[in-house]
Amino acid sequence: MALLLRTVARQGLCSSRLQFAVLYRHAVPMGTTAKEEMNKFWTKNTRLNRPVSPHVSIYKWSVPMMMSISHRGTGVALSSGISAFALAALVLPESYPYYLDLIHSMSFGPQFLAFSKFALAFPVAYHTFNGIRHLIWDLGKGFRIPEVYRSGYIVIALTVVTSIGLAAM
Amino acid sequence: MAALVRISSVCHRGVSPLLFRSSSLIRPLAVQKKDRDCPYLISAKIHATPSNYAGSGSKAASLHWTGERILSIVLLGLAPVAYYYPGPAVDYTLAAALTLHGHWGLGQVLTDYVHGDFKIKMANAGLFLLSTVTFAGLCYFNYHDVGICKAVALLWSKRLD
Numbered sequence: 001m002a003l004l005l006r007t008v009a010r011q012g013l014c015s016s017r018l019q020f021a022v023l024y025r026h027a028v029p030m031g032t033t034a035k036e037e038m039n040k041f042w043t044k045n046t047r048l049n050r051p052v053s054p055h056v057s058i059y060k061w062s063v064p065m066m067m068s069i070s071h072r073g074t075g076v077a078l079s080s081g082i083s084a085f086a087l088a089a090l091v092l093p094e095s096y097p098y099y100l101d102l103i104h105s106m107s108f109g110p111q112f113l114a115f116s117k118f119a120l121a122f123p124v125a126y127h128t129f130n131g132i133r134h135l136i137w138d139l140g141k142g143f144r145i146p147e148v149y150r151s152g153y154i155v156i157a158l159t160v161v162t163s164i165g166l167a168a169m
Numbered sequence: 170m171a172a173l174v175r176i177s178s179v180c181h182r183g184v185s186p187l188l189f190r191s192s193s194l195i196r197p198l199a200v201q202k203k204d205r206d207c208p209y210l211i212s213a214k215i216h217a218t219p220s221n222y223a224g225s226g227s228k229a230a231s232l233h234w235t236g237e238r239i240l241s242i243v244l245l246g247l248a249p250v251a252y253y254y255p256g257p258a259v260d261y262t263l264a265a266a267l268t269l270h271g272h273w274g275l276g277q278v279l280t281d282y283v284h285g286d287f288k289i290k291m292a293n294a295g296l297f298l299l300s301t302v303t304f305a306g307l308c309y310f311n312y313h314d315v316g317i318c319k320a321v322a323l324l325w326s327k328r329l330d
Contacts, residue, residue, distance in 0.1 A: 042284035079271035086306025096314045
């Protein structure tokens with residue numbers, strides 16, 4: 001009896017589905033671009049003054065997350081540093097060797113020089129090695145989670161070793 | 170008898186009536202999923218490449234992406250070249266590559282975090298100004314001062330005294 005009910009019910013479902021025989025066979029392209037959709041989303045939600053759900057404040061941090069934002073952070077920091085350097089070159093009256101000797105003569109402490117070199121080398125090394133990791137992803141490789149973690153740890157190790165090596169030079 | 174009647178109702182109306190006691194709750198599957206402007210009862214909305222549709226049909230974004238990757242690889246190759254063959258050619262190439270890489274990178278950051286037509290326009294204008302000044306400053310440094318390669322070499326030559 002139950003078997004009869006099941007088979008007939010299945011047929012009933014199938015017949016109702018045949019009414020909508022086009023089930024997901026037809027994909028309708030949208031008339032708007034993704035950019036337009038996002039703009040619509042933001043204008044509507046800011047206009048309605050809607051609060052944003054907590055996301056980074058509640059989600060558990062992971063190594064890939066931290067490395068990703070660090071890649072962005074080092075990129076912004078390095079870019080700002082280059083822009084500041086370029087601006088200083090345009091504005092300051094004296095030459096680069098003059099200011100370099102000036103800072104060097106200030107002698108903030110014995111380890112200042114090694115620390116400064118490390119502080120400069122570290123973001124460059126990290127951004128470079130993680131950048132290579134990004135390029136490998138762009139080739140479509142290394143997306144499995146264990147691979148993501150493995151390549152991440154390799155980048156961190158290479159960064160530390162390279163920064164120490166460069167600071168010692 | 171009652172069981173047979175129940176089965177026939179399943180045949181005609183699907184399983185949903187069985188789940189709801191009141192028949193007023195029964196809605197045909199079609200109305201729930203129907204989209205006003207879509208002739209098909211169930212369809213997936215997708216973002217199609219607008220090349221065959223009424224969209225802009227431009228490959229600009231895709232080319233930009235490719236350009237970003239190529240520039241990254243160029244910059245990667247410039248590092249050993251700058252170390253082994255320092256000089257004006259590398260200095261100016263480095264100035265251009267660094268500025269453009271930073272400009273495009275900061276552009277992505279703005280795209281992610283800045284919303285609203287006017288704010289986007291203002292932020293991008295500010296970025297363009299910053300990148301222009303950066304490139305000008307680096308070229309000025311290369312021309313009137315020691316140049317990027319020499320500057321790094323001088324900095325690294327400093328030893329504890």
